Amino acid sequence: MIARVRAGEAEAYAQLVRAHTGVALRAAVAFGAGADAEDVVQSAFLKAYQSLGRFREGAAFRPWLLRIVVNETRNTVRSAGRARAVAGREAILRGADPAIPESADPAVAALAEERRTLLTAALDELSEDHRRVVTYRYLLEMDEAETAQALGWPRGTVKSRLNRALKKLEKKLGTATDGLGADRRGAGGGEGHE
Helix, strand or coil, rough: CCCHHHHCCCCHHHHHHHHHHHEEEEEEHHHHHHHHHHHHHCCCCCCHHHHHHHHHCCHHHHHHHHHHHHHHCCCCHHCCCCCHHHHHHHHHHHHCCCCCCCCCCCCHHHHHHHHHHHHHHHHHHHHHHHHHHHHHHHHCCCCCCHHHHHCCCCCHHHHHHHHHHHHHHHHHHHHHHCCCHHHHHHHHHCCCCC
């Protein structure tokens, strides 16, 4: 596909854009672009197109593109201010949630919303490297090799930082959720932590 784009075939790049827009938007939102996510993604696709000459032959396109999206997001967040970006990210994440069916238990819905809020807060407390590795690996559903490529780190670094980040998240979330769902765990006969 990249060879076709380099040969001047505009439709080939349009296909790449269509195939990767969803994950690029999720990445922009996850890294704090908030309401500017679409603008960030458009800018990232333009920069990716302009940089195709430097794209390494045989490399995966998605991690390379997401690295550009994350850099664009970082630039946008810096210029807009961190507080505004965090508020925008939470608003978009909440707005992207599917509607809760009327038959759903309101207590279950409230518990899920509280857990999502705690997870977002816990992620925001991690160092930038830890937040990035968790986001790439789990929120963007990239495998270890893609995560390493997107971050520009060796796979061993991805493994070790991911391990440390997950331990920190577990500690933060374990403390924050001690009272959440205690009745359900007690009644269920020893269900594990999430």
